[in-house]
Amino acid sequence: MTITQLYYVLAVAEQQNFTKAAEKCFVTQPTLSMQIQKLEDQLDVQIFDRSKKPIELTEVGKKIVTQARNIVNESYRIQDIVDQQKGFIGGEFKLGVIPTIMPTLLPMFLKTFIKRHPKVKLKIEELTTEEIISRIKDGHLDAAIAATPLEDENIKERVLYFEPFVCYIPKNHKLFGKQNIDSTDLEIDNMLLLEDGHCFRDGVINLCKVFKNHIDDKFQLESGSIETLIKLSNEGLGMTLLPYLHTLDIREKEKENLHFFNDPPPAREVSIIYHKSELKMQIIEALQDVISGIIRGAIAFQDVKIISPIPK
Amino acid sequence: MTITQLYYVLAVAEQQNFTKAAEKCFVTQPTLSMQIQKLEDQLDVQIFDRSKKPIELTEVGKKIVTQARNIVNESYRIQDIVDQQKGFIGGEFKLGVIPTIMPTLLPMFLKTFIKRHPKVKLKIEELTTEEIISRIKDGHLDAAIAATPLEDENIKERVLYFEPFVCYIPKNHKLFGKQNIDSTDLEIDNMLLLEDGHCFRDGVINLCKVFKNHIDDKFQLESGSIETLIKLSNEGLGMTLLPYLHTLDIREKEKENLHFFNDPPPAREVSIIYHKSELKMQIIEALQDVISGIIRGAIAFQDVKIISPIPK
DNA sequence: AATTTGTAATAAATAAAAATTATAATAAAA
DNA sequence: TTTTATTATAATTTTTATTTATTACAAATT
Numbered sequence: 008m009t010i011t012q013l014y015y016v017l018a019v020a021e022q023q024n025f026t027k028a029a030e031k032c033f034v035t036q037p038t039l040s041m042q043i044q045k046l047e048d049q050l051d052v053q054i055f056d057r058s059k060k061p062i063e064l065t066e067v068g069k070k071i072v073t074q075a076r077n078i079v080n081e082s083y084r085i086q087d088i089v090d091q092q093k094g095f096i097g098g099e100f101k102l103g104v105i106p107t108i109m110p111t112l113l114p115m116f117l118k119t120f121i122k123r124h125p126k127v128k129l130k131i132e133e134l135t136t137e138e139i140i141s142r143i144k145d146g147h148l149d150a151a152i153a154a155t156p157l158e159d160e161n162i163k164e165r166v167l168y169f170e171p172f173v174c175y176i177p178k179n180h181k182l183f184g185k186q187n188i189d190s191t192d193l194e195i196d197n198m199l200l201l202e203d204g205h206c207f208r209d210g211v212i213n214l215c216k217v218f219k220n221h222i223d224d225k226f227q228l229e230s231g232s233i234e235t236l237i238k239l240s241n242e243g244l245g246m247t248l249l250p251y252l253h254t255l256d257i258r259e260k261e262k263e264n265l266h267f268f269n270d271p272p273p274a275r276e277v278s279i280i281y282h283k284s285e286l287k288m289q290i291i292e293a294l295q296d297v298i299s300g301i302i303r304g305a306i307a308f309q310d311v312k313i314i315s316p317i318p319k
Numbered sequence: 320m321t322i323t324q325l326y327y328v329l330a331v332a333e334q335q336n337f338t339k340a341a342e343k344c345f346v347t348q349p350t351l352s353m354q355i356q357k358l359e360d361q362l363d364v365q366i367f368d369r370s371k372k373p374i375e376l377t378e379v380g381k382k383i384v385t386q387a388r389n390i391v392n393e394s395y396r397i398q399d400i401v402d403q404q405k406g407f408i409g410g411e412f413k414l415g416v417i418p419t420i421m422p423t424l425l426p427m428f429l430k431t432f433i434k435r436h437p438k439v440k441l442k443i444e445e446l447t448t449e450e451i452i453s454r455i456k457d458g459h460l461d462a463a464i465a466a467t468p469l470e471d472e473n474i475k476e477r478v479l480y481f482e483p484f485v486c487y488i489p490k491n492h493k494l495f496g497k498q499n500i501d502s503t504d505l506e507i508d509n510m511l512l513l514e515d516g517h518c519f520r521d522g523v524i525n526l527c528k529v530f531k532n533h534i535d536d537k538f539q540l541e542s543g544s545i546e547t548l549i550k551l552s553n554e555g556l557g558m559t560l561l562p563y564l565h566t567l568d569i570r571e572k573e574k575e576n577l578h579f580f581n582d583p584p585p586a587r588e589v590s591i592i593y594h595k596s597e598l599k600m601q602i603i604e605a606l607q608d609v610i611s612g613i614i615r616g617a618i619a620f621q622d623v624k625i626i627s628p629i630p631k
Numbered sequence: 632a633a634t635t636t637g638t639a640a641t642a643a644a645t646a647a648a649a650a651t652t653a654t655a656a657t658a659a660a661a
Numbered sequence: 662t663t664t665t666a667t668t669a670t671a672a673t674t675t676t677t678a679t680t681t682a683t684t685a686c687a688a689a690t691t
Contacts, residue, residue, distance in 0.1 A: 008394060009321055011649090025668060038650050040669060045648095050401045057668070060659075067404040074397050081390050082320060085383055089362045092379040323678090337639060350679050352640060357677095369639070372688085 010082050012046045013075035015039050016054060020072045023061040080146055080284070087286055097126025100290050103139040103151030104131060107233060108277060111252035112152065112298070115305065120297045127290055136316065143282050150291050152298075154316035155278040163285070164278040165295055168302040169311045171272040173254045175237060175264050176246040188266045237261060250275065251306060274311035322394050324358045325387035327351050328366060332384045335373040392458055392596070399598055409438025412602045415451040415463030416443060419545060420589060423564035424464065424610070427617065432609045439602055448628065455594050462603050464610075466628035467590040475597070476590040477607055480614040481623045483584040485566050487549060487576050488558045500578045549573060562587065563618060586623035 018028035019039065029036040047054055054068040064072060090098070104113065113131065121129070134142065134151070142148040144161055155164045174188045236247045237257065241264075249257075251274075254265055279298070281291050330340035331351065341348040359366055366380040376384060402410070416425065425443065433441070446454065446463070454460040456473055467476045486500045548559045549569065553576075563586075566577055591610070593603050 008397060009323075011321075013397075024666095026666085034649090035651055036668075037652085037670080042649075044669085050398065052401045052404065058658095062668095067401060070400045070404070071397055074393065074400060078390055078393050078397075081386065081393060085320060085325075085386050085390075086362065088382045088386060089364045089379060092364065092382070336637095338637085346678090347680055348639070349641080349681085354678075356640085374639090 008046060008049065010079060012042050014079055015042050016046065016072060016075050017079060019043065019055065019062065020064055020068070023063070025062070076146065080286070084284070084286055087288075090287075091289055094289070095126070096124050096289050096293050097128075098287075098290075099128045099130060100287060101130045101132065101147065101149045102294070103134045103142060103148045103153075105136055105139065105151075105153045106133055107250055107253075108152055108154075109133045110233075111250070111255070112277075112302075115252075116298045116301045119301060120294065123297060124290075124293055127293070139280070143280065146282075149287050150279055150281040150294065152277065152279055154275045155280065156276065156315070157280065157317065161283050162280050163283050164280045165291075166276055166278045167295065167298050168277050168306055169274045169313065170277055170306065171251045171274040171311055172248045172268065172314075173251055173272075174246060174266040174268065175240055175249050175254075175261075176266050177240050177243050177264055179243045180246050183264075183266075185266065187269050189269050240264070255305070271310040271312045273314050275316060276313050320358060320361065322391060324354050326391050327354050328358065328384060328387050329391060331355065331367065331374065332376055332380070335375070337374070388458065392598070396596070396598055399600075403601055406601075407438070408436050408601050408605050409440075410599075410602075411440045411442060412599060413442045413444065413459065413461045414606070415446045415454060415460045415465075417448055417451065417463075417465045418445055419562055419565075420464055420466075421445045422545075423562070423567070424589075424614075427564075428606075428610045428613045431613060432606065435609060436602075436605055439605070451592070455592065458594075461599050462591055462593040462606065464589065464591055466587045467592065468588065468627070469592065469629065473595050474592050475595050476592045477603075478588055478590045479607065479610050480589050480618055481586045481625065482589055482618065483563045483586040483623055484560045484580065484626075485563055485584075486558060486578040486580065487552055487561050487566075487573075488578050489552050489555050489576055491555045492558050495576075495578075497578065499581045501581050552576070567617070583622040583624045585626050587628060588625050 015028065015032060018032050019025055022028040022031060025039050025043075026036045029039045032039065043054065050071075052067050053065050054071055056063045056065050056068075090096075117129075120127075132148075134148075136153050136157070139148060139151040139153055140157065140159060140162065143151060152167070155166065157164065176183045176188075233249060233253055237249070239245070240247050241261070249265075254262070257265075279291060279295050281288075285291075327340065327344060327346075330343050331337055334340040334343060337351050337355075338348045341351045344351065355366065362383075364379050365377050366383055368375045368377050368380075402408075429441075432439075444460075446460075448465050448469070451460060451463040451465055452469065452471060452474065455463060464479070467478065469476065488495045488500075545561060545565055549561070551557070552559050553573070561577075566574070569577075591603060591607050593600075597603075
């Protein structure tokens, strides 16, 4: 049994297709077929059920894949140990970012990070919190930036900053007259929200829920981007909530529609999250350092009230 | 990086000698040297400090060895998964047994076990509790039979039976006249004990301690085997305590010297212990079944007072 | 100081294994 | 039925691991 064989097994299990798996491994299809056959012969057990249309794992196969993933991941850790020892910060690093953080945070820290750590090959992907969690667990992401706390025992979190919510209230809205908004003023069925799967949406719902025990399932309108949300709001379709960093680069005219919360403002906790195995910890710490440093200048709220990002 | 390379590294780390490690791996010395060099080249780090007299691990080397042990052990688990799936009970199994259990328990279950599980190649070794714990942790033992509880978070225990202590009191001893002994009668500085490192000794000391807070460090006499203990006792050198199973095959004449404790008698808990990773669990369960079945007929005490085997 | 001994490294040759190219076999889809 | 998609097999090449033989080196012994 070799690590390579296990890696091939993982690829086939993932792609459910020898040919595609072979491409992903940068070898030809017969190589994969033969190595996997060899492993199956040695173990004297079928890992894959090749009779099924898209290839399936056998029952033992599933257990073997789980264990193979362990072994392959643990093998990466050896290079990690060496890097850590040398203080080397480099190599490929896959970072996930949730959509409502991506456009505001990324431009702020990316240039600085790349300049400071030129050997790191950052691969950034925009993903929902749910996708992020599953990809951190299966090793497809090294870390991610998301709203926390997530309360997942396999995932560790390091808080980067707290980002207050700001109300965006169009002129025709009944709350427009109020200078400062209180959380108790919010009404969920009067609010434009992001579509399902965005944790920012869940955060807002939780915020409203704090004061209203039940919510109607019929929300007025839902959108995929905060940019759209603002436009819809401008059309007089309702108020909405924006994460503070988004308010920094909206048009001057629209700034008039911003209303801040009374102290302490509700806020989301934004963290860098990673698998509990702490692989590539040097890079995670490097990211944390850069982002914390950058954000320190941008957000200056002291006391905030943290809203959970998980649907409850 | 291959599992084989990691295995070679472990062998050299253990033997502190390339030549001996090569023998243990059934390859020639240049094979080992080259594979380890190759790994060191790939990682671009020295794992071994070859300038030191018996070869030493570098600082990174130590961390790599720890991780390599993980990976190699986890790779064994794949065969384990297959065996478990097939209900196959076989292969080499290394069992440790503490000295005070070895001579009495082994003859009772060994024949039955071998008959019932002929494919298992049992390798039994007599070891002290301390040695057992360290060897279970480093993977040199698959399981062991020892007095418990050990309170070690890396080791799991399954109780096999409770074995009461029986007093062995020579005729000239002041307690000889008493038919049934009470724990409070025991005096540590009046007791023949096994030499240091035997947990049965620690158990006895704990038992005496229950009623006397301090013990003199000058014990009367210490011996390496229970057989000797009995002989010394016969010479009038003091009383001693025997585990119940030992009393089943002593000479008729000596049986007169046995005095049982009042209920509930002090006893030791005997368990099969194994690493928390639960490798080769089928064989461990098979052992447990056989031993529990055999012992059920031999020991019939209900209520016992368990004495800890750990020095306190 | 020279020699022996124990031990690891190196070189060249061999054996073994992995990977490739080319092709066949198979099953599902058109 | 033919096409398409996909995996298996065969023969060949490339790569890698292993071996044998030898060298290098340091410590211990003479």
